[in-house]
Amino acid sequence: MENNQLINIDKLPELLKHDYTFIDLRDSLQFNKVHLQKFINIPYENFINNPPHLSKNKPIYLICYSGKRSLELAKQLTMQGYDAYSFNGGFYAIEHPINNQLY
Template sequence: MPKTTDIATFAAAYEAGAPVVDVREPYEYEAGHLRGATLIPLGQLGARAGELDKNTTTYLICQVGQRSLRAVEALEAAGYDVINVDGGMSAWAAQGRPIERGPEQRPGA
């Protein structure tokens, strides 16, 4: 069974600096995302999984939690420590939590 967490539990981990991967498409990410989230669209996850640290718990988020759940299932099977954010960005925004707009800002880019 894939690991899943609610928004409140995720928010505490996020605020403590836990890594977050957004598996939505770039246009969705640009419309509203979490500050510091890494964008890896679900379709690219297989090729880019090596960007994740297998020894660090990473949270995966999408719009409502379905794509990120599929991503968690695949990454867990490959030995990654990942957790799905149930409700995704929709639940995050519905609680009035902060979001940023615009393209991904990669360090050093």
């Protein structure tokens, strides 16, 4: 089964050049330790319990630690008419020294 909401992490540097919505779903402690430029922190539980007002006019890129929750949420948002995506492997996939330029 193909996941149209799944984006390879290597696309991130190019995506960050655009005015898209970037949301980090990790808890605030993890986010405050290290996060990606342009990403806002809305912990997953907060997002589910009190969904933010998001524009349907631009893509939404979600990231969590493993990629599982962000993919689940991207699928839900897509069913609601949003253009939502999740990064394959989540934050874990970019926590390697060769990718420090993303921080």
